[in-house]
Amino acid sequence: MHLVTSEVLDLREVAPDHWVTTFDAPEIAAAARPGQFVMVRAGPDWDPLLPRAFSIYHADIEAGCVEILYRVVGRGTRQLATLEPGRFATMWGPLGRPFDLPETERVILVAGGVGVPPVVFLAERLAQAPMRLLGLVGASSRKFLVGVEHLRRAGAEVRLATDDGSLGHHGLVTDLLAAALQEPGQATIYACGPQPMLVKTARTALAAGVSCQLALEAPMACGVGACLGCTVPRAGGSFARVCCEGPVFAAQEIDWEAWERGSI
Numbered sequence: 510m511h512l513v514t515s516e517v518l519d520l521r522e523v524a525p526d527h528w529v530t531t532f533d534a535p536e537i538a539a540a541a542r543p544g545q546f547v548m549v550r551a552g553p554d555w556d557p558l559l560p561r562a563f564s565i566y567h568a569d570i571e572a573g574c575v576e577i578l579y580r581v582v583g584r585g586t587r588q589l590a591t592l593e594p595g596r597f598a599t600m601w602g603p604l605g606r607p608f609d610l611p612e613t614e615r616v617i618l619v620a621g622g623v624g625v626p627p628v629v630f631l632a633e634r635l636a637q638a639p640m641r642l643l644g645l646v647g648a649s650s651r652k653f654l655v656g657v658e659h660l661r662r663a664g665a666e667v668r669l670a671t672d673d674g675s676l677g678h679h680g681l682v683t684d685l686l687a688a689a690l691q692e693p694g695q696a697t698i699y700a701c702g703p704q705p706m707l708v709k710t711a712r713t714a715l716a717a718g719v720s721c722q723l724a725l726e727a728p729m730a731c732g733v734g735a736c737l738g739c740t741v742p743r744a745g746g747s748f749a750r751v752c753c754e755g756p757v758f759a760a761q762e763i764d765w766e767a768w769e770r771g772s773i
C-alpha cells in the first residue's frame with residue numbers, strides 16, 4: 510500500500526454528474542490489480558475528515574497514472590470534481606482483495622451505473638487473453654451509461670440495459686445476465702454495481718452453479734481494517750470487512766439475505 514500526494518493530470522465530465530479524474534501515481538499504478546480501490550482525500554486540509562473510496566478504473570503502468578470514475582453524490586465527490594489539473598490530492602492504495610483471474614474461456618462482466626470501473630479494468634487486463642468477453646452494462650438512462658467504449662476497445666461484446674428503455678434492453682441488467690447464461694460455454698461472472706444488482710447477480714449465479722465474483726461497496730471510514738465500518742455478513746455467520754477481506758467476494762462467501770436486510 511502506498512500513501513502519495515498525487516497531482517491531478519486530467520479531469521473530465523463523461524456524463525451528467527459523472528467524472529473521470531486522472532492522477533499521477535506511478536507506485537499505485539504499478540501495483541494495482543482489477544477489483545482494488547484507492548482512498549482519496551481531495552482537499553488540502555482535513556475537511557471533510559474522512560477520505561472517500563473509489564475503484565480503480567484504469568492503471569497505466571508505463572504512464573504512471575491511475576484513473577477513477579465517480580458520480581457526484583455528496584461533499585467529497587463534489588470537491589473531487591472541482592480538482593483541476595495541476596492540483597493535488599492525497600491518495601492511498603491499492604487496497605483490498607482483487608478479482609481472481611478466470612479459468613473459463615467465457616467471461617461475463619456485469620456492471621450497473623458507477624459500478625463499471627472495476628470490470629473495465631479487468632477487461633483491459635484480459636484483452637490479450639484467449640477468452641470471449643461479454644459486457645452487460647446497465648444504467649437508469651442512456652445518458653448515464655459510462656465505460657462502454659472502454660469495454661468494446663478491450664474486445665468485449667457489449668449489451669446494454671436502461672431502466673427507462675432509452676437504449677438497449679428496457680429493464681434491468683440482470684435480465685441480460687439470465688439470458689446470457691443460457692448461451693453455450695462455461696462462464697465466470699464478475700460484477701460491480703448497486704446492492705440490488707449484486708444480490709440478484711449472486712443469486713442467479715449460485716442457482717446456475719456458475720463461478721461469480723462481486724466487488725461490494727460499503728460505507729468506509731479508514732479503508733484499512735481498523736474501524737469496522739464496512740462489515741458485511743458472511744455466509745454461515747460472522748462478518749467480513751469489505752476494505753480488507755473484500756471488496757471482491759465469491760458469491761458463496763456472503764449471506765445475501767442478511768446483507769439485503771442490512772443486518773450484520
Ligand SMILES: Cc1cc2nc3c(=O)[nH]c(=O)nc-3n(C[C@H](O)[C@H](O)[C@H](O)COP(=O)(O)OP(=O)(O)OC[C@H]3O[C@@H](n4cnc5c(N)ncnc54)[C@H](O)[C@@H]3O)c2cc1C
Pocket residue numbers: 546561562563564565577578579580581582583584585586587623626725726727728729756
Ligand atoms: C470499495 C469502494 C469502491 C467504490 N468505488 C466507487 C467508484 O468507482 N465510483 C463511485 O462513484 N463511487 C464509488 N464508491 C462510492 C463512493 O465511495 C461514495 O460515493 C463516496 O464516498 C461518496 O462521498 P461523498 O462525500 O460525495 O458523499 P457523502 O456526503 O458521504 O454521501 C452522499 C450520499 O451517498 C451515499 N453513499 C455514500 N457512500 C456510499 C456507498 N459506498 N454506497 C452507497 N451510497 C453511498 C450516502 O449514504 C449519502 O446518501 C465506492 C465505495 C467503495 C466502498
Ligand code: FES
Pocket residue numbers: 728729730731732733734735736737738739740750751752753
Ligand atoms: S473501512 Fe474501516 S474497517 Fe473497513
